[in-house]
Amino acid sequence: KNQVEQSPQSLIILEGKNCTLQCNYTVSPFSNLRWYKQDTGRGPVSLTIMTFSENTKSNGRYTATLDADTKQSSLHITASQLSDSASYICVVSKTSGGSYIPTFGRGTSLIVHP
Amino acid sequence: KAGVTQTPRYLIKTRGQQVTLSCSPISGHRSVSWYQQTPGQGLQFLFEYFSETQRNKGNFPGRFSGRQFSNSRSEMNVSTLELGDSALYLCASSQTMNTEAFFGQGTRLTVV
Numbered sequence: 001k002n003q004v005e006q007s008p009q010s011l012i013i014l015e016g017k018n019c020t021l022q023c024n025y026t027v028s029p030f031s032n033l034r035w036y037k038q039d040t041g042r043g044p045v046s047l048t049i050m051t052f053s054e055n056t057k058s059n060g061r062y063t064a065t066l067d068a069d070t071k072q073s074s075l076h077i078t079a080s081q082l083s084d085s086a087s088y089i090c091v092v093s094k095t096s097g098g099s100y101i102p103t104f105g106r107g108t109s110l111i112v113h114p
Numbered sequence: 115k116a117g118v119t120q121t122p123r124y125l126i127k128t129r130g131q132q133v134t135l136s137c138s139p140i141s142g143h144r145s146v147s148w149y150q151q152t153p154g155q156g157l158q159f160l161f162e163y164f165s166e167t168q169r170n171k172g173n174f175p176g177r178f179s180g181r182q183f184s185n186s187r188s189e190m191n192v193s194t195l196e197l198g199d200s201a202l203y204l205c206a207s208s209q210t211m212n213t214e215a216f217f218g219q220g221t222r223l224t225v226v
Binding site for chain 2: 031032034042043044045046049089091093096099100101102103104105106107
């Protein structure tokens, strides 16, 4: 069964601290892995997209890693800011007859306190 | 450059009715995909359209349907609404399939 599991479910950190979010998947055949940030009441915003051959991708203070062998990814947030408070969603797409089917994780809810 | 526009933003319908949601993609984007988001199930993929053709479909009943027009605008229809259809419906557009997707603000559907 194609699944995407994220951990932790929720996380509270102090402003300025770093944190790492995890994503494990069983989706196959693998096409790409994306991390999204979703603020409350808004649509998700893309942070990174990684294909099989990429193992690190950065977007400002956000750095995603991918280990395709162990089917694990992480999203590292450096020097957190209050505006980082959001839900972070991992999405893994599989190829299917020339098209791409995404499977979403349930997300990690991050709260950054001053 | 205008973002993805979804209309309406909020909608209240009665069980058994049908509803049509609209999505205008970013100019130049030819792929539009639809998603359902609920507190219980999270985000789930409904379907994706590219060049007016449905390219793939998630695991939803046939009551959920969609279409894409020649200008890439897309509509999603849900017939015979059930209470469980209450959700945030999100639309995303991308230049082609499997490229970076940009989401709209969503349509909040409440079925009573």
